[in-house]
Amino acid sequence: MQDPIAPPPTFGDRTFIMQGSPGIPIYIYATVFSSFCVITGLIWDICWHLSIGRDGLLSPPHLVIYLGAVVSGLFSGFEILRKTFRGTDAEKMASVKIWGFFYSSLGSLFCVWGALMMLTSAPFDDWWHNTYGLDVTILSPPHTVLILGIIGIQFGAMISVIAVKNQMKLSADFGNSSALDKSLFWLFALSAGFLLTIWFTLLSEELGRMRMHRSSFYIFSGVAFPLLLMAVGKAVSHKWAITAATGVYTVLMAGTLWIIPLFPAEPKLGPILNHITHYQGFHFPLLLIVPAYVTDILRYRYAHWNDWKLTLLLGSAFLVAFFIVQWFFGGFLMESPYARNWFFGSHYWYFGNDPNWEYRYKYGPWMIEEMPELLKGLGIALVSTLISTRIGLAWGNWMHKIQR
Numbered sequence: 236m237q238d239p240i241a242p243p244p245t246f247g248d249r250t251f252i253m254q255g256s257p258g259i260p261i262y263i264y265a266t267v268f269s270s271f272c273v274i275t276g277l278i279w280d281i282c283w284h285l286s287i288g289r290d291g292l293l294s295p296p297h298l299v300i301y302l303g304a305v306v307s308g309l310f311s312g313f314e315i316l317r318k319t320f321r322g323t324d325a326e327k328m329a330s331v332k333i334w335g336f337f338y339s340s341l342g343s344l345f346c347v348w349g350a351l352m353m354l355t356s357a358p359f360d361d362w363w364h365n366t367y368g369l370d371v372t373i374l375s376p377p378h379t380v381l382i383l384g385i386i387g388i389q390f391g392a393m394i395s396v397i398a399v400k401n402q403m404k405l406s407a408d409f410g411n412s413s414a415l416d417k418s419l420f421w422l423f424a425l426s427a428g429f430l431l432t433i434w435f436t437l438l439s440e441e442l443g444r445m446r447m448h449r450s451s452f453y454i455f456s457g458v459a460f461p462l463l464l465m466a467v468g469k470a471v472s473h474k475w476a477i478t479a480a481t482g483v484y485t486v487l488m489a490g491t492l493w494i495i496p497l498f499p500a501e502p503k504l505g506p507i508l509n510h511i512t513h514y515q516g517f518h519f520p521l522l523l524i525v526p527a528y529v530t531d532i533l534r535y536r537y538a539h540w541n542d543w544k545l546t547l548l549l550g551s552a553f554l555v556a557f558f559i560v561q562w563f564f565g566g567f568l569m570e571s572p573y574a575r576n577w578f579f580g581s582h583y584w585y586f587g588n589d590p591n592w593e594y595r596y597k598y599g600p601w602m603i604e605e606m607p608e609l610l611k612g613l614g615i616a617l618v619s620t621l622i623s624t625r626i627g628l629a630w631g632n633w634m635h636k637i638q639r
Contacts, residue, residue: 259418263399265310266346266392267422270429272303273353273385277436278491278517285515285585288504292361300381301357307388308350311343331639341639342395349387356381385433393426394637397470401638420473427467427476428483431523434463435484439518444581447565448603450612453558456521457620461553462627464527469631474535481527488520492580502586509590515583522564526556542628550624554617570597 276299283296291297318330318338330338339347360377400419435442438455446452468477493516500514530549537548568574568581575582575596584590594602604612 259399259415259422260314262310262314262343263392263395263422266307266342266388266395267426267429269303269307269310269346269350270389270392270426272306273300273388274429274432274436274487275491276300276303277382277385277433278488279495281436281439281517282491282495282514283500285517285583286500286502286511286513288502288586292357297357300385301354303388304350304353304384307346307391308354311346311350311391314343315339315347340395340398341637342391342393342398345387345391345394349384349389349391352380352384352387354384356384382433382437386430389426389430389433393423393430393470394634396423396426397634398637398639400471401636420471420476421479423471424476424479425483427463427470427480428487431460431463431467431480431484432487434459435488435518435521442521443518444565444568445598445602447561447569448598450604450609450616452561452565453554453613453616454619456557456561457554457616458623460523460557461550461620461623462630464523464530464553465549465624465627466631466634468531468534469628470634472635475531477527477534478524478531481524485520485524488518492516492519493577496577496580496583507586509584509586509588511584511586515585516580519568519579519581522560523557525560526553529553529556542625542632545628546621546625549628550621551617553624554613554620558613558616 276296279299280290280294280296283294284290315333315337318327318340319336322330322338327338331341331344333339333344356377359380360375363375363377396419400416400423403415403419438459441455442452464477464480467480470476473479496514496516498514499512501512502510529552533548533552534545537545540548568579571581573579581596584595593599
């Protein structure tokens with residue numbers, strides 16, 4: 236049955252209608268796989284820097300990242316060429332025309348440009364290291380180019396799935412294929428969860444456990460996460476869309492935290508203050524799945540409300556739920572000896588830091604705010620969350636209508 240919110244795309248006086256039995260194109264699987272490769276490679280690369288220090292153009296984590304770029308670029312590029320030279324009239328009508336000649340889906344276009352940016356960043360990053368030494372921040376100029384390319388691939392994967400899902404709704408056979416609908420939803424949830432993970436990685440320097448008792452932590456979270464999560468919830472018609480995406484993020488973050496430290500690694504760049512023999516893990520996932528679950532329940536219960544009313548409800552509920560669970564969980568991660576194990580990973584420590592630092596396992600005075608300052612910051616976080624929520628809902632409405 237056709238979704239009334241997403242009508243068939245019209246082209247002048249023509250309306251695109253799907254014919255035949257639907258199926259998921261192979262390039263959709265390839266772009267989601269590419270999205271997985273680039274984020275796991277990036278997390279591995281961060282752990283590499285924390286544990287080994289030295290880097291190179293063809294280090295193992297870089298190869299995984301480049302694999303994602305190559306697969307995404309090749310499959311998406313091939314799909315563009317296929318539609319241009321061998322595509323049917325119906326396929327071309329359901330595509331975006333580029334430079335007056337090429338026919339492409341919007342997702343493939345993002346994937347190709349993302350892959351080109353990622354591959355361009357590789358020699359740029361190698362030159363940067365040779366000229367200026369190791370990076371001291373995640374967002375160095377070459378890494379910024381790389382991450383923009385990663386976001387391009389991951390966003391391209393997500394909207395590619397949405398476009399195929401919306402096109403297939405127009406097929407007469409689609410209404411009888413619940414398995415196909417479920418497969419497309421989980422492909423969407425995977426791609427959205429991978430994008431959420433890079434979203435977190437970009438801000439990870441501001442979202443570490445040492446900052447979880449400062450209002451700035453919730454300001455950054457309020458700006459970043461509702462923007463994407465509310466868009467995810469609006470983009471597809473599914474009760475648990477946001478919970479599924481945050482579940483993918485949680486599994487991916489926890490999986491890399493538990494698996495990567497199993498492998499041996501030792502520092503190869505001085506000074507070495509913390510002598511280690513295995514990889515140091517990244518971060519335990521934020522408990523985003525809790526406010527996601529609350530948000531999904533509320534947006535399903537009050538789906539008849541307009542977006543402005545939903546903004547007040549969902550934004551406020553998100554921040555309150557996130558603050559409650561993350562504040563207390565942050566105290567546990569930071570101070571409890573029960574968090575210093577392979578499961579929670581609070582004992583992992585950069586090889587260049589003193590392992591006996593006084594504030595390694597407790598909040599320093601500069602990490603804690605007085606109540607008036609905290610309340611003021613949380614007020615800013617609420618305003619930021621509401622703005623982010625409203626933009627996210629509008630973004631999701633746009634994605635929900637993508638059919639090309």
